[in-house]
Amino acid sequence: MIRTIIIDDEEMNVNNLQALLHQHCPEIEIIATAQSAQEARHLVKTFNPEVVFLDIEMPFENGFDFLRSLDNLEFEVVFVTAYDVYGIKAIKFSALDYLLKPINVKELKSAVQKIISSVGKKKQHTRLANLFSLLEDKHIDVRAKIALPSLKETYLVPIHEIVRCFSSNNYTTFFLTDGTEHLISKPLYEYDEMLTPYGFIRCHQSHLINKAHVTRILNLDSGYLVLNYSEQHIPIAKQRKAAVVAALK
Incomplete structure (x- = not known):
């Protein structure tokens, strides 16, 4: 869109x-x-x-x-x-x-x-520029922040504090380690490309998770990721399971 x-x-x-x-x-x-x-x-x-x-x-x-x-x-x-x-x-x-x-x-x-x-x-x-930048720098800045614009203000959030992102239509909700949530009027795929270099995994069409907060995988149905944030269970799409498991290893 x-x-x-x-x-x-x-x-x-x-x-x-x-x-x-x-x-x-x-x-x-x-x-x-x-x-x-x-x-x-x-x-x-x-x-x-x-x-x-x-x-x-x-x-x-x-x-x-x-x-x-x-x-x-x-x-x-x-x-x-x-x-x-x-x-x-x-x-x-x-x-x-x-x-x-x-x-x-x-x-x-x-x-x-x-x-x-x-x-x-x-x-x-933009994607190529980001790729070349990552290849040149070799290292990811763990202090990096992402701008999350709302109607009234823009939040500058440290990327390592993002636990997961959830997509609903053309909106994305960010869940942070301190329990706060930010609803942003942008689709998830835009953040997928941006956050993947920082250890985020697209485990499902509607879910992007920070693998640093994954504690285990449940082998029920096509699988679920359990997060250390409120013990949430995030579904894994069947066609993505192999890639998700490989990324976590």
């Missing part, structure tokens, strides 16, 4: 684009919407979207002004506007695509395919 924010000053336009994306583009996850540049700035910092569908003609501050106001543009931009005269300017801003209102479904699907390709390449580059 590709995390997306829609920015348009007219609620009807926001609702229309949401409906079209839900119906025709299941790869897109709409994590927030905004009806002003001021509101959008807060949402971008909070949710760190991968793509923004951005209206150009908005009161007080148009789409171009909004982009200029940001320190870092770490997301792709698809401009959405009723005015074709902005096309050249949009291209100068290196937008991924440009959609005219009323939105044509075929053009929307084409834009989403560009999004999928672009975001996929960025994630691959």
Whole structure:
């Protein structure tokens, strides 16, 4: 799923684009919407979207002004506007695509395919960069922390204090050694890639565990991992059992 924010000053336009994306583009996850540049700035910092569908003609501050106001543009931009005269300017801003209102479904699907390709390449580059960094450093910093962003604040959590992560739809809950829990609006696979080098094992589609907190394996059904944190039993997927056992050895 590709995390997306829609920015348009007219609620009807926001609702229309949401409906079209839900119906025709299941790869897109709409994590927030905004009806002003001021509101959008807060949402971008909070949710760190991968793509923004951005209206150009908005009161007080148009789409171009909004982009200029940001320190870092770490997301792709698809401009959405009723005015074709902005096309050249949009291209100068290196937008991924440009959609005219009323939105044509075929053009929307084409834009989403560009999004999928672009975001996929960025994630691959990030994974390779992380790999090369690990190969160069040779050692993992046990003091490393991970940023867990919530709606109101971001928690900086030492990785060794994470006992396990549990996935539910596109949300991940982090369980810590002190008993606290953090619900984060990101899917588990994003953290799987990030935490695997630190001794975490994906034992099940919904579970990522820190092997440092595993005390034993129960050979019931396809198996369970028992954690020293409240003696919890975490299921092992049948197709993953061999890899999990090998990783624990």
